[in-house]
Amino acid sequence: MSPSESRVRPSRVRSHHSALGRTPSVRGGRRLRPRCGPGPNFLRAAIDEARQGLVEGGIPIGSVLVIDGTIVGRGHNRRVQNGSAILHAEMDCIERAGRLKAADYRGSTLYSTLSPCDMCSGTALLYAIPRIVIGENRTFQGPEDYVRSRGVELTIVNDPECMQLMREFIAARAELWNEDIGV
Numbered sequence: 001m002s003p004s005e006s007r008v009r010p011s012r013v014r015s016h017h018s019a020l021g022r023t024p025s026v027r028g029g030r031r032l033r034p035r036c037g038p039g040p041n042f043l044r045a046a047i048d049e050a051r052q053g054l055v056e057g058g059i060p061i062g063s064v065l066v067i068d069g070t071i072v073g074r075g076h077n078r079r080v081q082n083g084s085a086i087l088h089a090e091m092d093c094i095e096r097a098g099r100l101k102a103a104d105y106r107g108s109t110l111y112s113t114l115s116p117c118d119m120c121s122g123t124a125l126l127y128a129i130p131r132i133v134i135g136e137n138r139t140f141q142g143p144e145d146y147v148r149s150r151g152v153e154l155t156i157v158n159d160p161e162c163m164q165l166m167r168e169f170i171a172a173r174a175e176l177w178n179e180d181i182g183v
């Protein structure tokens with residue numbers, strides 16, 4: 001077993017499920033839908049992650065993974081901070097969520113401040129994450145049509161704050177941004 005395989009966080013998953021068990025899903029005969037749509041709080045959390053990355057000297061892209069209204073993983077682009085080739089925000093987020101069951105991914109929503117690239121979209125497809133909420137796709141657009149063709153529901157918010165973060169960053173550090181997207 002590799003060190004990464006041993007890094008399991010079952011307690012987080014268990015507590016998530018036990019919390020679900022305590023929460024009544026039916027009230028007054030009406031089934032309450034869990035909050036996994038484009039909730040502003042979750043995009044807000046992703047933006048907070050992006051801003052944290054900026055403070056660290058990194059690329060301001062953030063991501064959170066949400067299951068049944070609970071953030072189970074959060075992360076931001078750490079290519080600069082960690083000297084990493086692969087730690088885009090979504091990868092960092094999914095990595096930090098730890099090992100989850102297939103059923104957990106299938107009930108999850110991935111939030112990202114920027115349209116996921118080939119690598120991050122591929123990871124979302126691998127784990128069959130069914131919904132992705134995208135802060136903006138004007139600075140950069142990943143393979144959205146292909147991801148949709150695989151049955152993933154994409155919500156494009158085009159949030160002004162997400163766009164401004166990237167606009168200002170690219171104006172100041174174009175070389176870091178080009179490196180991030182392999183240009």
Ligand SMILES: [Zn+2]
Nearest residue numbers: 088117119120
């Ligand atoms: Zn990516």
